[in-house]
Amino acid sequence: MTTWTPNRSPVAAPHVHGRANVPQVMRTVLLALLPATATGVWLFGWPALNTVLLAIAGCVAAEAAALAIGRRPVGHTLADGSAVVTGLILALCLPPWAPWWLALLGGVFAIVVGKQVFGGLGQNVLNPAMLARVALLVSFPLEMTAWVAPQPLFSAASPGLVEGLAITFGGGPLPDAVSSATALAPLKLGGDFAAGEALLALALGTVPGSLGETSALALLAGGALLVARRIVPWQIPAALLGTLAVLAALFNQIDPAHYPGPLLHLLGGSAMMCAFFIATDPVGAPVTPLGRAIFGAGIGALIYVIRTWGGYPEGVAFAVLLMNAATPLIDRLVRPRRYGRLRTGAPLPLAPKEDGR
C-alpha cells in the first residue's frame, strides 16, 4: 500500500484551487492582443514588427535588471509575463515607424518608473504603459506623432525587411510623402467627419494611427475574448464606451458641425484599445463592480473632454492616469454591503415578527 506521511505544518483550507493563475492570465491577454498586433504589422509593414519587439525587449530587460538589483527571484517573476504584456501594449500605442530608441526607452521607462519603483507587479498606482506613453509624448512630441499611411505588407509601397531595419534604426526623418494626420485630427481641425467609408476604414484599421490601435474590429475581437473568459470585468469597457458614446451623441445633437458623432469617437483613436486592454489593467482599477463602472465612466468622460476641448488630439493616456490616481479613493468609498449588515456596517435590524411575543 502506498503510504502517506502527514505534513507537519498545518495548511488551511481550501485544498483545491481554480485553474486561474497569473501567467495564464497574462498569456490570455497576449492572445487577445494578437489580432490587433497582427493587423498592425500587416498594415504598417516590417518597421512595425521592429517596434513591437523593441518595446517588449526594453520592458523585459528593464524588469530583469530591476529584479536583479532588488535581489528578487528574476526567473520566477519574469515568468508571470506581465513585462511582456506591458511592452506589447506600449508598442501598440506607438507610431508604427517609431525610431528604435523611442520604443526601447518607452519600455524601460514603463517598467522602471511606472512599475518597479513602486515595488513591482501589483504595487504600482499608475498604468506603466500609459505613463511611458505620456512621458514620450511630452518629451518627443515630433517622433510620437509621426504617423504613416498604411502600406500593407508585401504591397509595392511597403518597405522590405532590410528597408524596415533602416527605417527603425536609421534615425532619419520620415519622408513627407508617407507622414499623415490621424483619423482623430478632424476633431480638432473641424473637417467633415465620418462618411460611411471613413467609418469602415476606422473599423478595419486602414487609417494612419498608432501601431495597434487603428483596427477597432481586431481590438473588439480580442476584447470579446477577455470579457468572455472573465479575464477583464465587463463593467469597465461597457461604462467607458457607453459614457463616451452618450457624450458624443449628446454634443453631436447640439451642434453636428462642431462635434462628430459617437461612431467616430468609438472607432477612432485609442478608445477601443483603452476600453479593453488599458483601462482594464487590474492593478490600477477598482475592485468592486460599482467601482469599476465609475472608473470606466470617468475615463470615458475624460477622453471625450480631452479630445474635444483639450490640447492633445487623443486623451486616452491622460484619462487613464487620472482615473488610476482616483482608484484608491473609489475603492475606499465603494464597498460591497456585507451580509447581515446595513451599508453603514451596523447589523441589520431584526424585523418585528408578525406573530411576535
Place this chain on the structure above:
Amino acid sequence: MKIFRFRGGIHPEGNKDPTACHPIARLPLPKRLYIPLQQHIGEPAAPEVKVGDHVLKGQRLARHQGSVSAPVHAPTSGTVIAIGDHMAPHPSGLPVQTITLEPDGEERWVETEPAVDPFSLTRAEVAARVRDAGIVGLGGAAFPAAVKLDAGNRHPIDTLIINGGECEPYLTCDDRLMREGAGYVVEGVRLIANGLGAKRTVIAIEDNKPEALEAMRVAAAAHPGISVLRVPSRYPMGSEKQLVTTVTGREIPAGKLSAEIGVSVHNVGTALAVCRAVRFGKPLVSRVVTVGGGAIRNPRNVVVPIGTPAADLVEFCGGFTVTPTRVLMGGPMMGQVLPGLEAPVVKGTSGIIALTAAEAHAASERACLHCGRCVDVCPVGLVPLELAARVRAGRIDDAAELGMGDCLSCGCCAYVCPAHLPLAHLFNYAKGEIAARREAQRKAEETRKLAEARRLRLAAEAAAKAARRPARTTEKAETES
C-alpha cells in the same frame, strides 16, 4: 417556489461521480475505536466509565456538561482499554481526551426504549431525546442539535430548512443518504419540524443531485407541510447564512442566530439521526463518511462506527494508488488537513478525502494583481485583498474594522485567486489573533480590577492599623497613670 440569489460564490469542479454511483458500504468492525470526548462545539463530555469496564453498544460513555455540550456513546459492545490522550482529528495534531474501546465483536445493544408515537411527544421531550442521543450537526459544524431545538423554543420558528445542499466538492454522503434512506430522513425532518413547531419545512437540494431530489420528493409527497426545493449548485450553498437567504430571501443580521429571524437549519444526516433517536431510542454511534479523492483506489461512501481510525477507512477502500499531497477530513473547500491516519472519525466527519497533486492545482504564490475576483466571489461582501494586505502587515485591528469577523472561511477567495495567495489561511490567522487579543483585553481588565481591589484592601488595612495604634497608646498611658 421562489429562489433568491446570494452574493458571490463559485462553481468548483464537483468530482462527486466516483463516489455518488456506489451504494453505501458497511465497514467491518475495526480492531480499536478511539472515541474523543470532544466531538462537538462547546464543553467536552465527562467520562462515566473506567478502564476495564465492559460496555454495550449505545451505552453512554460520557455525559454532557454545561449548556452547550453533547454526550458520547459506545459505538459497539466491548471493553474500555484506555482513557487518555489520542491524536485529535484537528489540523494541529494535538491530543484530545479519548476513550479507547476494544470491540468484542458481538455488537450487543444496550436496551433502548422506542417512543410509542414519536409525534405525540412534546417539544421538550423531543429536544431531550435528541440531547441524550448525543446528536450534533452532521454537516460538519458539529453544533449540538438539541441546543438548536431549544433556541426554537425561545424564538418562534416559521421555516425549517433541511440542508441537502452538500455544496462541497467530492462529498456525497448526504446524497447517498437521501437516495437510500429518504423515508427515514423525511420522518426525522417531520420530528424536527414537530419539535420546533415550524409552520413550513423546506428540504433544499442542489440541482446536481437529481436522484436524491427525486427520492426525497417521493418520500415527502404524503406530507403537505414539507416541500422539496431544487436550488442551484453554487458553493457555498450549504452554508447556513447563504441557504437561509436562498430559501427565504432573508438575511440573518450580523451577530444574530437564524432562530431570531424565525428560521432553523438542520442537515439531512442530522434528520436521519433524529429519526433514529426519537423513534428507536438509538443514540448517534455511526455515520456515513465519503472516502474519496484521486489517491483512493476504490472511492465510496461507508457507514462507520464513530471512533474508527482514518487508516481503517483508507484500507477498506483499497488504500492509496499514489501518495496523496493532502489527506483531509471533510470537503476540500472547508475541510481540515488530517494530522495522521490514526486520527479517528468523529460525529462531524463528512469525508476522508485524499487529494493528488494534480487535483489540487497548487501553484506558487505571486504578487496580487488587484484583479478583484476575490471581491466578486465573496459571499459576505468583504474585500479580501484589502484584508489580506492588512493582515500581512500586522494591522489586525484595521482588518477587524473592515469586517474580518464576518468572514465565513468558505475559501471562495483563495479558490479563485490567480496569484494563489493564501487568503483563507491569512484570515484564519487573523481571526485567531483577534480572539487572542480579545482574551488578552479581558484578562487585562480583570487584572486591573483585582489590582484595584488589592489596593483598596491594603489601604483599608493600613487605615485600620493606624486607627488602632493611637488608641492603644492612650490605653497604655491610662493604665500607667
Place this chain on the structure above:
Amino acid sequence: MTMILSVAVVAALGLGLGWLLGLASQWLGATTDPVVERLTEALPGSQCGQCGYPGCGQAAIALSKGEAPVTLCPPGGRVVAEKLAEILGTTFDPGNLPDRGPLLARVRTDYCIGCSRCIKSCPTDAILGATKQLHVVLEEACIGCGACAEVCPTGGIDLEGIPVTLRNWRWHKPGVGHA
C-alpha cells in the same frame, strides 16, 4: 503695477488661508486627553513592578518622556506594546520584544513551606492559601509577572508558558515560522 498687485493678492490669500487654518484647528481639532493618562489607561494597572518602575503610573510618565521603550511591560505583551506605540505615535518593532507569550506561576508542591510571602507580593491576589499551608495559584487571575517567584525563599515558584491545547490553538501566520 501688475507685480505689486500679484504680490498683494498672494499675500492676502496666504493670510486668509492661514487664518482659516487656525480657526479650523480650534474648532475641529481633536481634544486629546493628556498622554500620561491614556498611557496609564493602556497599562495593566497591576503595579507589579516588572518594568523597573515602582508602578504603572510612574512607567506611564517615563514613557511619555521617552525614557522607556513601549515594550517595557512584560505582562502586557505585544498587545499593550502596540497600544502604547499608538498613543505615543511611534512605531513598534515586535522584534524587540522577547516573544515568549503569556506565563503562569506554578507552586511546586514539594518546595512550598507555606510562608505566605508570595501571597503578599502578588499584585492581583492570585495566590490562595494560609500560613503553613500549601499555596495555589489561580490561573485566571495570574498575570505571570513573576513577583512571587522573586520573594519565594525556597525557589518553589516556576513561571511556565500556557500549554497549547485544542481550545487555545491558533493558526500561524502563513509564511512565518512553522516552516
